Amino acid sequence: xxxxxxxxxxxxxxxxxxxxxxxxxxxxxxxxxxxxxxxxxxxxxxxxxxxxxxxxxxxxxxxxxxxxxxxxxxxxxxxxxxxxxxxxxxxxxxxxxxxxxxxxxxxxxxxxxxxxxxxxxxxxxxxxxxxxxxxxxxxxxxxxxxxxxxxxxxxxxxxxxxxxxxxxxxxxxxxxxxxxxxxxxxxxxxxxxxxxxxxxxxxxxxxxxxxxxxxxxxxxxxxxxxxxxxxxxxxxxxxxxxxxxxxxxxxxxxxxxxxxxxxxxxxxxxxxxxxxxxxxxxxxxxxxxxxxxxxxxxxxxxxxxxxxxxxxxxxxxxxxxxxxxxxxxxxxxxxxxxxxxx
Amino acid sequence: xxxxxxxxxxxxxxxxxxxxxxxxxxxxxxxxxxxxxxxxxxxxxxxxxxxxxxxxxxxxxxxxxxxxxxxxxxxxxxxxxxxxxxxxxxxxxxxxxxxxxxxxxxxxxxxxxxxxxxxxxxxxxxxxxxxxxxxxxxxxxxxxxxxxxxxxxxxxxxxxxxxxxxxxxxxxxxxxxxxxxxxxxxxxxxxx
Numbered sequence: 001x002x003x004x005x006x007x008x009x010x011x012x013x014x015x016x017x018x019x020x021x022x023x024x025x026x027x028x029x030x031x032x033x034x035x036x037x038x039x040x041x042x043x044x045x046x047x048x049x050x051x052x053x054x055x056x057x058x059x060x061x062x063x064x065x066x067x068x069x070x071x072x073x074x075x076x077x078x079x080x081x082x083x084x085x086x087x088x089x090x091x092x093x094x095x096x097x098x099x100x101x102x103x104x105x106x107x108x109x110x111x112x113x114x115x116x117x118x119x120x121x122x123x124x125x126x127x128x129x130x131x132x133x134x135x136x137x138x139x140x141x142x143x144x145x146x147x148x149x150x151x152x153x154x155x156x157x158x159x160x161x162x163x164x165x166x167x168x169x170x171x172x173x174x175x176x177x178x179x180x181x182x183x184x185x186x187x188x189x190x191x192x193x194x195x196x197x198x199x200x201x202x203x204x205x206x207x208x209x210x211x212x213x214x215x216x217x218x219x220x221x222x223x224x225x226x227x228x229x230x231x232x233x234x235x236x237x238x239x240x241x242x243x244x245x246x247x248x249x250x251x252x253x254x255x256x257x258x259x260x261x262x263x264x265x266x267x268x269x270x271x272x273x274x275x276x277x278x279x280x281x282x283x284x285x286x287x288x289x290x291x292x293x294x295x296x297x298x299x300x301x302x303x304x305x306x307x308x309x310x311x312x313x314x315x316x317x318x319x320x321x322x323x324x325x326x327x328x329x330x331x332x333x334x335x336x337x338x339x340x341x342x
Numbered sequence: 343x344x345x346x347x348x349x350x351x352x353x354x355x356x357x358x359x360x361x362x363x364x365x366x367x368x369x370x371x372x373x374x375x376x377x378x379x380x381x382x383x384x385x386x387x388x389x390x391x392x393x394x395x396x397x398x399x400x401x402x403x404x405x406x407x408x409x410x411x412x413x414x415x416x417x418x419x420x421x422x423x424x425x426x427x428x429x430x431x432x433x434x435x436x437x438x439x440x441x442x443x444x445x446x447x448x449x450x451x452x453x454x455x456x457x458x459x460x461x462x463x464x465x466x467x468x469x470x471x472x473x474x475x476x477x478x479x480x481x482x483x484x485x486x487x488x489x490x491x492x493x494x495x496x497x498x499x500x501x502x503x504x505x506x507x508x509x510x511x512x513x514x515x516x517x518x519x520x521x522x523x524x525x526x527x528x529x530x531x532x533x534x
Contacts, residue, residue: 045389045391047391047396047397047398049400301385301389302385304388305381305385305388317374321374
């Protein structure tokens with residue numbers, strides 16, 4: 001198996017560099033928007049406005065936050081382990097950005113006469129690539145918490161480790177149903193396989209399991225035990241400040257964006273619009289962004305609604321309910337696929 | 343089990359028994375199912391808050407209207423500029439009797455009285471307040487001064503924005519108390 005999916009066109013190296021810069025730039029632009037959207041929407045869900053002082057309607061608020069964070073002194077505790085302490089947020093942000101590379105924003109249309117894939121890379125191991133990187137991302141949290149040399153950070157990191165490992169299993173198994181149905185691991189081909197019907201319909205159980213696990217994987221409410229501010233101050237990032245904290249924060253929100261992208265690609269038919277098969281290619285990225293926005297709003301909505309789980313509830317839910325359900329879903333899907341296609 | 347005894351029956355402990363509805367046991371697949379349903383209910387609740395709209399009052403721009411009997415910053419009064427008050431128009435109502443200072447439980451009012459002269463007639467009475475100071479950092483806004491005043495010269499106004507950078511700036515002089523406040527606080531209608 002080759003690492004990249006087999007495609008019937010060739011991309012010059014400079015196209016790939018332009019694409020990489022473009023995707024990274026777009027990813028960087030989405031994060032402040034999500035940051036602002038979260039604060040504004042949380043406000044609305046709680047009957048208040050949210051930030052509305054910096055700039056018109058508070059739109060410059062995330063910029064002000066970032067400038068403030070980057071302008072702060074980079075301090076670290078005496079008990080911390082220097083190199084790891086510095087490396088940890090880098091790992092977090094790097095893996096988040098790297099996962100963003102395989103989200104397809106469209107097919108491979110002709111742009112100025114050459115075919116360009118509207119994605120970073122089309123890997124033939126799509127979901128495995130995502131899980132590999134999210135497994136590395138967990139080192140970012142783990143090392144950050146451990147290298148801080150603080151008990152709160154350490155507790156947060158331990159929780160993060162336990163939680164991420166538990167839920168990654170269910171998340172992976174939830175996707176296996178989709179992969180069996182599509183018969184491919186390439187994300188663009190998975191989207192093409194959904195031209196008849198989006199996988200949210202036949203794989204509804206898988207979708208729900210994936211979403212629940214996604215909340216846990218991105219450390220968001222109600223599974224934000226890793227940074228439970230009420231009991232752990234800030235969890236693994238307690239001792240971080242300034243630019244390093246900004247990196248963690250950025251990675252967290254980029255992970256939300258990435259998970260939304262993955263869910264869009266695997267369950268909501270990526271750039272497909274139901275009932276319209278000849279849509280212009282320039283529309284594709286906007287369709288994907290629109291679907292991702294829906295997921296991001298849902299993430300925020302859930303955060304505004306649900307209280308944080310207790311640690312034992314989190315564990316028993318992950319292992320006793322989510323994992324058996326995900327396994328069952330995989331099993332049934334496999335049987336059905338074999339029965340239908342022989 | 344019925345909690346009410348039939349009429350004429352003697353009381354027995356049996357009638358004090360009540361039915362207790364317990365929540366279903368948590369955990370298991372049933373628990374997860376119920377949790378899912380409750381999650382949807384919670385989502386509905388939070389979405390209803392969005393539909394309901396925002397209840398924030400944007401304070402420095404919008405102010406909460408106070409009730410007419412709200413006791414805010416004090417005001418000293420002059421006689422109105424009308425013809426039917428016997429040549430008292432424009433004179434201060436305060437005659438420097440110090441009853442407000444005597445009534446003040448926080449001891450924040452200082453009055454120094456002086457005699458009116460034909461050349462300089464300040465108040466309608468024999469004397470007037472040469473110095474009238476209220477220390478707003480001590481005032482408890484009880485309104486006793488207003489009650490004690492025999493001439494209605496001092497009343498509690500409606501302004502509540504009294505913070506300042508220095509304690510000495512919080513000692514309000516007679517001129518400040520006589521002047522109209524720069525931006526008047528909004529007032530609620532009675533019964534609103």
